[in-house]
Amino acid sequence: MRRSGKTFILSFVLLALSGPVNAGWREVTNLPAAVSDAVAAAVDGGLYVMSGAPGRGLRQFFEFYDTKNDGWRPLTPMPASVWRFSLATGNGQLFVTGGRDQATGDMSSEVWMYTPQSALWVELPALPQARAGHASVFADGNLYLLGGVGEKSARVLRYVSRLGRWEHVGDPMPETVANAAWTKKGSLLIVAGGVRPDGRDSKIVQAFNVDTLKWSRLASLPQASSGGALGVVEGVLHYAGGFSQSAQKVLARHLSYSGKGWRDLAPMPQGRHQMAYAGSGTQFFIIGGALGGGFYSLFTGSNRAHVFTKETSSDGK
Template identity: 25%
Template sequence: MQRRLRTIILSTVVLGAWLAAGFALPDTVAAQEWEIVSEMPQARAGAAVVELDGQVWVIGGRGQRERASATVFRYDPLSNHWSGGDEIPQLKEARVNATAAVLGRKIFVIGGRSTQGEVLQTVEVFDPSRNEWIDFPDTKRQREGATAIILGSRLYLIGGSDQGERALETVEFFDVANDRWDEISEWKLDRPRVSSAAAVLDASVYIFGGFNTFGPVGQVQQYNSTSGSVQFSEMRVARGALAAVTMHRSIYVIGGRSKDRVLGTTEIFRPSDAGWTEAPSLNRPRHSFSAVRIDQSIYAFGGIGQDGVPLASVEKLGPISTATDPIALPPDLTLEPGFPNPFAQNTRFRYSVSSQTGRVRIDVLDVTGRNVRSLINDSQAPGTYEISWSGDNDAGAQVADGFYLIRMRQGPFSIIRKAVRVAR
């Protein structure tokens, strides 16, 4: 699978005196909680949501008084700013319960149900370079509540329901060579499913829950695209209209609707042993929503709450700081962002040593907080310095591609920058 680089948000985190008191960095990385961080310009349920270049696109769906919408909103998590209206073209056709994916820096919006109640086969593609929606070949079947995923360079469309509200078990992919959609005979769902959630890890697709004639589905189906094998495991709670997001080599399964209630629970599925771990619950239970990952956080957008009303709230699951009274940094203590970053062979950091404190230590940590490489551990005179890291660990071996934390400590103060190692 071709490695694609996402936009990386570089941020400085002030940890303060509590580090010196014995709190370890792994606690700040592993500890997580959901918080409400924003409100969408309009309440939305059944919207298609994707991430592109660090921005989140919320497409279509429905509000409290409409059956389907053509509106498109864009959210910048860094500035907490929403764009829409005249800035972003609307869909050509209003749709709810569509699905979406990003391929080749274009946004594909597929199927759904129209304002007139028709289940759609149409596909619209947004090209950011042209700032317009363009037509695309129709899918083979009408599909509402399907799930789109990207595996390698292929776009797949999984399950959903047709005009007769019959759940589907078929999987389609777009055949670039013939410019058409085809069904995959060797890969079908074990049972028809609509409003399931899917996530990709390595060469496998994991499909969680959904609904069929008998109600919520409580099964995970894994399809290995390399071997063609299919495996099954059980969910803790049967649910549909949920979300699933890959992070930290696990899959976060969020919210949804069970047989008798709307769920706010978050559970972490470990593909290595098909085990489950509980995670913090959403502040507001919701179903018929979408979630995406940005950096090391997950964002959940809209949906339908316990009262059956579409939601406008946006929740974020991210690391929480255990610092309750952080100390302001001395003005002459700095650690600048690395350059280049992302990097393949070498990245450099400029830093300034404060006159107020003593010994300086700069380390490279992985995202779990484990020390990978010690760069500086010495007393230095106040002033500005530069240090480089060539992507090696303390044993001299090259580290794997991915996120790393560059932590500078002087006395009770600490600054962290993020660095990203990419394929050479």
């Protein structure tokens, strides 16, 4: 009995020292509606979150999340019924590019700009080729599109706002992927994971330099996946969630990149993919997304929102 008591005490101490399973993560005010496929764009003081879903009669979700006051505010819906579009912000405006028609599934070449001050949507010059499931990032005063599916999706597209036109720039994407995670870090536009043209998941992490218009490679993810989240927290890349085709599993895994490789941190409280996300400063937001994989992803949307904060993380760095 004495030996059993010591074992119990030791186990209790080890459990206490290990900290909470999801250290660094906390839940914030949930979405007003569950969304299985969403995108986000970060601005000072909050996040713009949009979602579309296939099928007739389904409305677009478009709201602003106030990170300071932890609350949601509805916004003027986009005058186009699309999903799997991409969202980026720059010069005080939002840009929605491409996607698929909600009713037919056909790819779109439409481009829309939203001005928060006037709450108005304006249609911009269309993409040279329709594209969906791509990454979009605003950098050096221009809008860049990377990857996705569609004709010439391996080519990087740049919208020169002062000229009001699209152009192909730089080298082709080394491995074209759709439904990848992306973020901006300095002059690098980074794309992680995604679905390859052969339909399989990728673990490759690719970076496009907007100064040199050249591609480079970072260390690959430890597990191939698509639909994950990528952000920068205190200058460090973080990757979370996604869906693994090989394991047929929605992931809750959370990784950070040290410059040499990826390492595991405390997992997300809820595994998800195709969620809205944004990582900047000291916080990494994960909002909505699908809880199920494949066909079931459309019917398993989540309304939960979580934030990872570096100051409370378990890695101590």
